Amino acid sequence: MGSSRSGVIDLLRLVPQGGPAICNVSVTNLCNATCDFCNFAHDKGFVTDRRSLDASRFADSLARLKEQAGVRFVTFMGGEPLLHKNIVEMVQTATDMGVQPTMVTNGWLLPPKADALADAGITTLFISIDAADPLVHEKNRGLKGVCERIREATAKLQARGVTVIASVAMTRLIPNYLALARFVKELGFSAITFSYPRKAALGSNSLVWSEDSELVDMSTAELIAAFDGAESARGIIPVHNPRAGLADMRRRLTGQGERFTCHAGYKYFYMDWNYDLWRCEDWDKPISSVWDFTPEKMLRDACQACTTDCYRDASIMLHFPVAIGDAFAQMRQGRPVAAFRALADKRILGSIGAIAGHGSRLSRLAGTG
Template sequence: MGSTRSGIMDLLRLVPQGGPAICNVSVTNLCNATCDFCNFAHDKGFVTDRRFLDATRFGDALARLREQAGVRFVTFMGGEPLLHPKLLEMVRSASAMGIQPTLVTNGWLLPAKVEALADAGVTTLFISIDAADPAVHEKNRGLKGVCERIRDATARLRARGIMAVASVAMTRLIPDYAALARFVKDLGFSAITFSYPRKAALGSNSLVWSEDSALVDMTAAELLAAFDGVEAVRSIIPVQNPRAGIADMRRRLAGQEERFVCHAGYKYFYMDWNYDLWRCEDWATPLSSVWEFTPAKMMRDGCQACTTDCYRDTSIMLQLPVAIGDAFARLREGRPVAAVQALADRRNALSIGAVIGHGSRLGRLAGTG
């Protein structure tokens, strides 16, 4: 109870600064899968310089991000993060300094690590699912038998109080979104989140894209139908993508103005296996190395350049705390009218709705439920 209370008080102290920040950390560029729509796939040849993040320096790097950027949530990614031999040490390091760790994995190596991850402090875990048919999913992943490994893992995660979220790329492997929802529910998932298809190359060294995959070469009509499918899934299993985020993607496809901006570079960051800190995975140049990062290097320019869901959707939930932080800043400047205007922004109401929709997951992330 004491640690929970101190964690909540720590988050509250960040409110005048616009709330806590998040950092995605790619701990390796290696992967054991062969996904057609991802260039981390080990059979494609894109990864020529195999790298693991130096775990001996991770605690110092995260402490700097905690102090300089207000980072309180970290997501371990790859490649496949469970391939990193020192991953558990890094997870424990994050937990020890009050930074909540989450993880994105394909699930192949997960069964042997469930207990250790739970003991280390993970409360939410994202596992990739590509199709409603196990054979189709496993063929795309090149991991025969992975669905049963995932089923075993989700049961044990649930027993340890860890939320398992199915992480699904919206591709042509999903002709029926309702069938997909029923499948992931049967596998033992508590919720589902969708990644928007990525065909264009990312600006950073992240390889979560594919220029030549027919699976993500989708027309606007196909994408709109996919968004309809996502909305239909909500009646079967909780969907982590805010409705406001889906609505903004529809506006984008129609050439209309989007409502929300991205807070990457201000409240959301990407750190790679070289300890370079980027605004996001789509940005062409790093902000700096993590060792040289200061608040002066933050970027906030109302970016709407991409559809990368982890940044864009989360920015909707970050809208409210950022607006509160802006209000505090305007008050410090002696501008009360501007402070009221920041709080009166209509987007804040949609942000509140998104936060309420994520109540269970956010409670787990904050260590309160």
């Protein structure tokens, strides 16, 4: 009961500041897979300087992010995060500090570490799936037999109360989204989330792109069909992407323009294996070293430059708490009309709907469910 109450109080304390923030942490640039649409692939030769996060400094970095940026969610990524020898300890560190840990993995190394991750406090875990056919998925990953390892891991994790979500990149490997939804459900996933295809190089040192992959070199018509397919998957399995997010991507593709802007640099950040803190993976220079970060260095300029789903979709959920924070700021300055306008934004309903779709995850952060 005490931890539940403290979690709720912590979240309420962040409301006047626009709510909690999120940080993606790439703990290593190493990967054991050979995905055609990703330049972290170990057979492509892009990773020439192999690096992993110095785990001995992670607690201090997270404490700074929690204090200076209001970070309460951290997503461990790579490369392949399970290749980091101290990954379980870092997950435990986040949990002990009141920051909810999640992870994105290809699943190959997951079965023997599933219980340890659950013990350390993982409540949500994302596993990459590329196709509805296991042979197609395993060929793209270069990991023969990984689907059975994923099936074993999802069973273990679900038994421990961990929500396991299939993380799917929209590519030409998916001709039928309904078949894909049925496949991931059969593998034991409880939901699915879609990553939007990326061909152009990212500005940061992240290599989650491939300029020469035909799998992501998709036409506008193909992309619209993919977003329609992702929406149709909801009839079989819950889709993590907010409806408003998929609608915004269609609006972008058809030239209508998105309704929502990105909060990366303000409520969402990317930290690399060098402890450099970036606005996001698409930005061309870090904000600063995490050790030098202060709230004055936050960035907020209504960016719509890219379609990176983790930032854009999360920004839709963040829109409502940010609006509340804006209203508080206006009231502190004696501007009640401006405060009312902040809360009268028509986009707030879409944001509330997105938040409702992630209610269980938010309640776990608060310690109430």
